[in-house]
Amino acid sequence: MEKDFIKGRGxxxxxxxxxxxxxxxxxxxxxNYCATEGDEAQENKTSIIETFPKTIINKVTSPDVGPGYSLxxxxxxxxxxxxxxxxxxxxxxxxxxxxDFEQKILVKRNAVELLEAKLRSKSWKAETIMLSGNTDCYxxxxxxxxxxxxxxxxxxxxxxxxxxxxKNALVQRDLDILKELNEHRLVNVNISITSLQENTRRxxxxxxxxxxxxxxxxxxxxxxxxxxRVMMAPIIPSINSxxxxxxxxxxxxxxxxxxxxxxxxxxGAIGGIFTDWIKKAMPDRAERVLNQIxxxxxxxxNDSRFGTRMKGEGEFADQVAQQFKIARKLYLKxxxxxxxxxxxxxxxxxxxxxxx
Numbered sequence: 371m372e373k374d375f376i377k378g379r380g381x382x383x384x385x386x387x388x389x390x391x392x393x394x395x396x397x398x399x400x401x402n403y404c405a406t407e408g409d410e411a412q413e414n415k416t417s418i419i420e421t422f423p424k425t426i427i428n429k430v431t432s433p434d435v436g437p438g439y440s441l442x443x444x445x446x447x448x449x450x451x452x453x454x455x456x457x458x459x460x461x462x463x464x465x466x467x468x469x470d471f472e473q474k475i476l477v478k479r480n481a482v483e484l485l486e487a488k489l490r491s492k493s494w495k496a497e498t499i500m501l502s503g504n505t506d507c508y509x510x511x512x513x514x515x516x517x518x519x520x521x522x523x524x525x526x527x528x529x530x531x532x533x534x535x536x537k538n539a540l541v542q543r544d545l546d547i548l549k550e551l552n553e554h555r556l557v558n559v560n561i562s563i564t565s566l567q568e569n570t571r572r573x574x575x576x577x578x579x580x581x582x583x584x585x586x587x588x589x590x591x592x593x594x595x596x597x598x599r600v601m602m603a604p605i606i607p608s609i610n611s612x613x614x615x616x617x618x619x620x621x622x623x624x625x626x627x628x629x630x631x632x633x634x635x636x637x638g639a640i641g642g643i644f645t646d647w648i649k650k651a652m653p654d655r656a657e658r659v660l661n662q663i664x665x666x667x668x669x670x671x672n673d674s675r676f677g678t679r680m681k682g683e684g685e686f687a688d689q690v691a692q693q694f695k696i697a698r699k700l701y702l703k704x705x706x707x708x709x710x711x712x713x714x715x716x717x718x719x720x721x722x723x724x725x726x
Contacts (some may be wrong), residue, residue, distance in 0.1 A: 371671040376648050378576050380450035381457075381468040381643050382650050386621040416448055418511060419476045426484035427499060434484050434680045439482065440503025441485065445476035446564040448506040451538065451575045452647045453604055456504045458638035467639035472577075475511055482520045489528040489715070496715035501523075508538035510577065522547045529554060529718040531710035535601065536564035537575065539583035541591075548596050555711040558597040560630075566609045566617055573651050576608070585624055592625025597707045600626045604634035605690055607662035608655055614693040615700075622701035629702060631694055633664060635673040645671075 376382055430438045444458055450472040455555065457467035465474050476485075488494055501507040507518040510516060522544055525532040532551065541548075551557035563584050565571055571581050579587075587675050591598050600621045605611050618629050648656045660671065667673035668684035673682070682685055 376469075378450075378646065379469060380454075380485040380574070380576055381472060381603055382647050385468040385472055385639050385643060388721065394599070396531055399659055415473070416511075417474050417475060418477050421445075421476050421479050423478055423484070425486050426478065426481050426638055430500075430501065430503065432676070439497060439499045441481070441499050441501055441507075441521070442504045443478050443481045443507055443521065444505050444509060444511065445478075446474055448472055448509050448511065449474055449506055449578045451537075451573070451578070452644055453606065453636070453640070455635070455636050455637065455640065456604055460487075462637070471711035475509070476520050477511065477517070479517075479673055480611050482524055485521055485524050486528075489524070490532055492719075496530055496712040497535050498531040500535060503682050506536050507534065508536040508540040509568065510538075511545075512525050512646050513540055519547070522527040522551065525556065525574065526551050527718070528649075528717040529556065529714035531556045531712055531715075533558050533560065533710070535560040535562065537564075537578045537584060540588045542587055542656045545591070545594065548591070549594055552594075552596050554714060557716070558599065558707055558710065560599045560601050561602060561626075562601045562720065564602060564604070565619065566613055566620060567610075570610060574606075581725075585620065588621055588626050589624040592627075593667040594660055598626050599630065599707055600651070601630050601632075603630070605631055606634045606659065607666070607686060609689065610661050611686075614690065615697050618694070618697035618701050627702070627705045627707050629694070629698065632664055632680045633675050633687060633689070633690060635667060635679050635682075636663065636711050637674055637679075638672070639705060641671040644648075 394702075426441055428440045428442070430440055433678055445463055446465070447454065447456065454471075457471045460467055460474075463476060465471070501518060502519065507521075511520050520533065526547055534557070548557055548559070561584055563572060563581065566581055568581050573580065588598050590598060601615065602617055604611075605614070621629060645660060648659060650660070664671055666687050667679070668683065673679040681691065708720040
């Protein structure tokens with residue numbers, strides 16, 4: 371790993387926002403000056419930026435994901451996963467998909483009020499809303515702000531189904547609310563676990579919970595009867611692609627009811643960010659990994675085609691699919707996650723059960 375590798379961050383550079391007319395760059399003479407003076411060329415701290423959007427629920431129309439709704443209390447994500455598809459969305463807020471995505475975290479301060487207004491709307495019909503369709507609702511700032519916790523309280527108040535996707539063990543903090551939601555079949559949790567190797571986790575996902583903490587979370591929630599599914603996403607050739615069978619066995623032993631996966635795709639600005647990162651973090655295998663990713667996506671690092679972009683194509687993609695098919699049969703046979711309950715919400719539109 372190169373000496374100038376930025377520890378604790380995924381992206382190793384800031385990249386220009388394609389929507390902005392102007393851009394800036396770090397010139398060598400400025401970098402040399404900073405080195406001579408002992409100064410940092412750029413700030414490496416996380417900034418929290420408050421926002422007050424007008425809406426909070428997003429309709430999901432992607433045929434790869436299926437119809438539904440998502441809610442993201444935060445934009446940008448301090449976890450810093452280098453492969454994250456959500457990096458590109460930071461450009462719509464006027465920032466970059468590189469270090470900006472990890473360092474400039476936008477907080478939707480009125481998220482709870484907006485959700486409550488939506489759930490009370492006469493026109494709203496209950497359908498599962500997924501927390502973290504874009505960025506993690508349990509990233510580090512949540513420990514202090516508790517926006518996600520208050521959103522869960524709101525879902526419980528209105529008896530509305532909610533799904534969660536996270537790679538942070540902080541979800542254990544809200545076990546009390548999750549148990550109440552689960553009594554009415556109103557919640558399921560998806561834990562993202564990309565690897566069983568802590569060294570791999572540290573460079574791929576530098577500010578996420580450790581692998582042991584995530585496995586502990588799967589086990590703890592499962593023992594409480596809360597439906598838990600694990601997402602092994604993404605599969606990256608020559609980095610974690612050899613771990614499918616042992617990982618599925620491990621999560622089965624911990625009580626998970628299912629497993630899902632995607633194959634890495636480096637769309638938009640992520641292609642350049644990932645390429646820069648892997649040449650610094652894994653120079654010995656960088657070209658091999660990049661070539662294998664391109665092979666899965668028709669010769670390009672970027673694949674935006676519905677139907678193939680999530681699972682890839684070709685020999686490698688077929689091998690991955692077969693491994694998951696075998697793993698499910700061996701370790702997750704006869705396990706399934708039941709659909710969430712959408713029948714209670716109409717009775718609780720005003721925040722309490724209607725008697726008549």
